[in-house]
Amino acid sequence: MGERISRQEVAHVARLARLSLTDDELARFTEQLGAILDHAADVAALDTTDVVPTAHPLPLRNVLRDDVVVPSLDRDEVLAQAPAVEDGRIRVPRIITPSADDEADPRA
Amino acid sequence: MTSASEIAGAVRAGSRRARDVVEEHLARIAERDAELHAFVTVTGDDARAAANAIDRTVEGGGDPGPLAGVPIALKDNLCTRGVPTTCASRILEGWRPPYDATVVTRLRAAGAIVIGKTNLDEFAMGSSTENSAFGPTRNPHDLTRVPGGSSGGSAAAVAAALAPLGLGSDTGGSIRQPAALCGVVGVKPTYGAVSRYGLIAFASSLDQIGPLASSVGDAAALLEVVGGHDPLDSTSIEAPAPRVTAGLHDGVEGLRVGVVRELMDGIDADVVARVEIAARALEKEGASVDEVSVPAAVHGLSAYYLIAPAEASSNLARYDGVRYGLRVEGADITDMYNETRAKGFGPEVKRRIMLGTYALSAGYYDAYYGQAQRVRTLIIRDFDTVYADHDLLLAPTAPTTAFALGAKTDDPLTMYLSDVCTIPSNLAGHPAVSVPYGTGDDGLPVGVQLLAPALGEPIMLRAAAALERTLT
Numbered sequence: 001m002g003e004r005i006s007r008q009e010v011a012h013v014a015r016l017a018r019l020s021l022t023d024d025e026l027a028r029f030t031e032q033l034g035a036i037l038d039h040a041a042d043v044a045a046l047d048t049t050d051v052v053p054t055a056h057p058l059p060l061r062n063v064l065r066d067d068v069v070v071p072s073l074d075r076d077e078v079l080a081q082a083p084a085v086e087d088g089r090i091r092v093p094r095i096i097t098p099s100a101d102d103e104a105d106p107r108a
Numbered sequence: 109m110t111s112a113s114e115i116a117g118a119v120r121a122g123s124r125r126a127r128d129v130v131e132e133h134l135a136r137i138a139e140r141d142a143e144l145h146a147f148v149t150v151t152g153d154d155a156r157a158a159a160n161a162i163d164r165t166v167e168g169g170g171d172p173g174p175l176a177g178v179p180i181a182l183k184d185n186l187c188t189r190g191v192p193t194t195c196a197s198r199i200l201e202g203w204r205p206p207y208d209a210t211v212v213t214r215l216r217a218a219g220a221i222v223i224g225k226t227n228l229d230e231f232a233m234g235s236s237t238e239n240s241a242f243g244p245t246r247n248p249h250d251l252t253r254v255p256g257g258s259s260g261g262s263a264a265a266v267a268a269a270l271a272p273l274g275l276g277s278d279t280g281g282s283i284r285q286p287a288a289l290c291g292v293v294g295v296k297p298t299y300g301a302v303s304r305y306g307l308i309a310f311a312s313s314l315d316q317i318g319p320l321a322s323s324v325g326d327a328a329a330l331l332e333v334v335g336g337h338d339p340l341d342s343t344s345i346e347a348p349a350p351r352v353t354a355g356l357h358d359g360v361e362g363l364r365v366g367v368v369r370e371l372m373d374g375i376d377a378d379v380v381a382r383v384e385i386a387a388r389a390l391e392k393e394g395a396s397v398d399e400v401s402v403p404a405a406v407h408g409l410s411a412y413y414l415i416a417p418a419e420a421s422s423n424l425a426r427y428d429g430v431r432y433g434l435r436v437e438g439a440d441i442t443d444m445y446n447e448t449r450a451k452g453f454g455p456e457v458k459r460r461i462m463l464g465t466y467a468l469s470a471g472y473y474d475a476y477y478g479q480a481q482r483v484r485t486l487i488i489r490d491f492d493t494v495y496a497d498h499d500l501l502l503a504p505t506a507p508t509t510a511f512a513l514g515a516k517t518d519d520p521l522t523m524y525l526s527d528v529c530t531i532p533s534n535l536a537g538h539p540a541v542s543v544p545y546g547t548g549d550d551g552l553p554v555g556v557q558l559l560a561p562a563l564g565e566p567i568m569l570r571a572a573a574a575l576e577r578t579l580t
Contacts, residue, residue, distance in 0.1 A: 043479055051482040
């Protein structure tokens with residue numbers, strides 16, 4: 001089996017997917033994704049010149065509705081499901097640090 | 109086993125109380141579900157309250173609806189307001205949706221009673237229900253075997269008569285394959301025939317909600333209740349629910365049925381034998397049966413395992429610990445995302461997110477996702493060619509009968525092969541039904557599959573009912 005995907009590529013994909021993986025998972029996924037992509041090779045090799053992709057199985061067009069106000073979800077019911085709430089809003093960790101403009105992105 | 113139609117008939121006539129029906133089913137669940145584990149949540153109190161309301165309606169001379177008093181088991185990826193909806197994932201454990209799925213709203217209006225939420229492979233990704241974060245469901249016909257998946261909980265619940273009706277979702281076979289392995293009827297409707305509003309998304313261009321029942325008649329009655337246009341789902345077909353119950357006794361005289369050659373390849377001999385017996389039975393009932401070819405179907409599995417993970421990787425990006433479900437605190441927000449998702453998702457979900465993210469990433473999009481979408485077009489073309497002179501197609505539902513728990517968990521590709529006969533219908537957006545048709549060499553149920561072109565549910569279910577009658 002040729003190496004379809006390297007460990008470095010898998011680590012890169014995990015970063016894109018916002019998924020922290022253990023070393024074990026990294027090794028296992030490198031092997032398993034390689035096997036699955038091998039299986040997909042017949043599809044990748046098909047001659048599909050002039051074949052239009054199907055994004056939707058039925059010929060439906062964009063659906064528009066009249067711009068009419070209707071009741072929405074109950075705010076308190078929605079907030080009750082959030083992991084952290086403050087002043088009627090969902091609380092998250094700090095996203096922008098005060099000196100963000102001056103510093104290099106720590107993740108780069 | 110009492111059918112849904114018998115229960116609804118008796119409750120509507122006032123000869124049986126909905127409350128008694130609910131108590132009988134709750135008692136059966138209490139008796140059997142410790143070993144089956146079909147349910148993630150049993151909604152006993154809500155079910156009793158709903159049953160009491162129906163009984164009051166009947167006593168007051170009102171119309172309690174076509175499914176009055178019929179308990180239904182809902183796959184736990186269907187949103188139920190205020191009732192935990194987990195997708196069998198730690199990432200949604202304890203989450204209580206602030207709204208009902210459209211199918212749930214319609215069921216309540218029809219008098220059906222939600223008796224519980226059923227187990228599934230996490231986020232419907234799997235073919236055995238072993239990927240549930242809460243442990244596997246067992247096959248009621250043999251507790252050492254899987255019920256199939258991903259709608260294994262609903263299929264097992266119906267097979268064990270814990271509920272006369274179940275709803276599942278079918279992205280690559282997740283209604284039909286467990287129906288086959290558990291010996292019940294399972295229908296995947298035409299894409300867009302049943303609203304997906306409130307179905308937690310896996311692969312949006314393939315997902316469809318559909319019925320599980322112990323007979324074609326009950327499945328058809330359920331489809332009529334949940335189907336039909338819904339403005340809350342922009343992919344919903346602008347037409348009322350297909351009328352599928354009226355013609356169920358009309359038989360198959362004159363219908364042209366094709367047996368799909370490519371879907372008989374690599375299938376266990378005892379399963380193939382049951383499909384051939386079904387073909388002869390349809391002939392005897394007046395249908396003409398011949399062999400047909402859908403050449404592009406052989407690429408279905410590969411195309412599916414690019415498209416479904418790609419769409420899943422996008423859909424599951426929403427589980428980030430911000431608005432609902434699990435949150436694992438981190439040093440910064442990226443850390444919170446990474447750790448929440450690492451802890452909340454199980455191995456199969458991670459595998460598919462990884463595969464899908466890769467298939468959509470720069471430089472690979474056209475080679476994988478784009479190419480797989482072109483294969484969909486090829487499959488649709490091949491189906492169109494065959495349907496030019498055929499009404500229906502016949503095929504196995506699954507390559508084998510129910511396999512042993514743990515038999516395929518170490519090798520994802522082997523597990524994926526369970527869906528080889530069901531995937532083409534999802535890629536084409538066409539309807540298909542699995543009908544139990546005898547048993548294999550091991551004495552376990554075999555399902556045969558009838559496939560139809562888009563919106564072909566009436567003729568497909570009519571033939572399914574005729575086939576069902578040839579067994580009795």
